Amino acid sequence: MKKLINSTDAVVDEALAGMVAAHGDLLRVIEPNVVVRADAPRQGKVGIISGGGSGHEPMHGGFVGMGMLDAACPGAVFTSPVPDQMLAATKAVDGGAGVLHIVKNYTGDVMNFELAAELAQAEGIEVTSVVIADDVAVKDSLYTAGRRGVGGTVLAEKIVGAAAEAGQDLAAVTALAQRVQDNVRSMGMALTSCTVPAAGKPTFELGEDEMEIGIGIHGEPGRERRKLAGADEITEALMGPILDDGGFGSGDDVLAFVNGMGGTPLIELYIVYNKVAAMCAERGIAIARNLVGSYITSLEMAGCSITLLKLDDEMTRLWDAPVHTPALRWGA
Template sequence: MKKIINDPANVVAEALTGLAAAHGDLVSVHLDPDYVVSVDAPRRGKVGVVSGGGSGHEPLHAGFVGYGMLDAACPGPVFTSPTPDPILAATKAVDGGAGVLHIVKNYTGDVLNFETAAELAAAEGVGVEAVVIDDDVAVRDSLYTAGRRGVGGTVLAEKIVGAAAQRGDDLAAVAALCRRVNDNVASMGMALDSCTVPHAGKPTFELGPDEMEIGIGIHGEPGRERVPLEPANAIVERLLAPIVEDMPFESGDRTLLFVNGMGGTPLMELYVAYAHAEKVLAQRGIAVERRLVGNYITSLEMPGMSITLLRLDEEMIELWDAPVHTPALRWGR
């Protein structure tokens, strides 16, 4: 194992310390329990937006804390859900009297721990709504979930919902919007090789030099099938076909296309994939009106990518375009 770390047991705390040092103008970091909060939280009368999950998926979630996106994030150990304690602490830290929305990826530990934290917050007088994101079309059940996994759609939901909370929407409206995003987004990923979890010290799975895994999860969960390595265009078509068929997406739909790196994929390769994905969608009459390309929800250093497609409406477009200023995503401000 070759990684730029010290002790694997301290890697999350040290990374959070570095985040605070690099972006202290945007976020404050609390350790034991671990959570990251926007420097301007809580804001009186604003719905707080909180998300979280295992570390190793950076910049998700802590990199999206700031103006127009998340108010707080709870990073657990690598690939392991945060416990209820930091989720509760983050929820209370961003409560401005208008309630708090929890955006939860559909992994069993995340769902259970966020539920517990919401119950504890309610007992202390904080109103909480939760929306579970389950956009991965690769598998219905996995090692970590009952039902579909929450993956790239989480990034899009956090941006759109964060903008709605920023403009002053109430908790019911923000939660309904988050559900609408989840109902209109689909994702699928693939891997060329495994990642190595620091405390494990060895790859999570093994692929041959001429193999790739289609439908991989962000923790290295197995996907739909293991197949011979193909050129970029063929890989894109393998991922897009089940995505488009899932909704289904149809001719005339307006969409946001998100091509995401899994942590070990050069941006050059992501742009190669993006170009063909937009071409394939255009051939189907599906219009790409907004775009995102880069490493935004990763799996440590895994070489691979995911594709996410969101069916847009006018409100989603307006909220996507709204200003955002976080460590990892920023425009318009």
């Protein structure tokens, strides 16, 4: 294992300390490992918190700041945070208007957030939760844990964060988060595996001429291993299920998000975006907004994911609203 770390046990703590050193004007870290917006709690504003295993940076800590998250709870690498963290986060950001938990649909995350919400409610804080489950690679049925939460989470956090910043109440931001969830679809692929620092070796093996289609963001194997193909063919393989499942079609305005998994350079992401744009144009789908870059990663995995969100006017306006976080910043 070759990594730019000091010790496998200190990875998360040292990275958080570095974030505070770099972005102390935007955020602070409180015990037990919660990234909190510097000016939290803001009276009368709904608190928006999220969390999940580390290793997906900049998600979620990099999205803490004005117009997005009030707090983020990073677990160990690829491991759900514990309820103590979400409880501390909920208390730290509660400005009397309640707190929304944005949870990615993984068994551990859902259970730990559920426990935390029960504890926070017992302390008199109103908590709602929305589970993001946008990964069309997973069959959504009674016989699986349901779809995973992937790229749609980034878009939900930005849009919902803007709504909370604008003063919408808990019921409204919760309904909005659910609306984003209902209109967003994603799928990803990997060219290489990744290595969890504490494990020391790659989570899975991929041959030089192989790729994994339908990958998650934890190095868990995808649904299908295929022979390596060109960027256009890979983009088609991801876009097909997204377009079908989401029912995207002529006349729709979408936000197209091409995301890097951590080890893929921007130059390749633009090659993918080029094909995404062409495929949308062929179908009469208007890309009203876009995002290209590595925002929800899987350590050093090479690969990408594509996310399409069907926009309405309110979502578009909230996407454009000012945001000032370590990873996303515009209008402020």
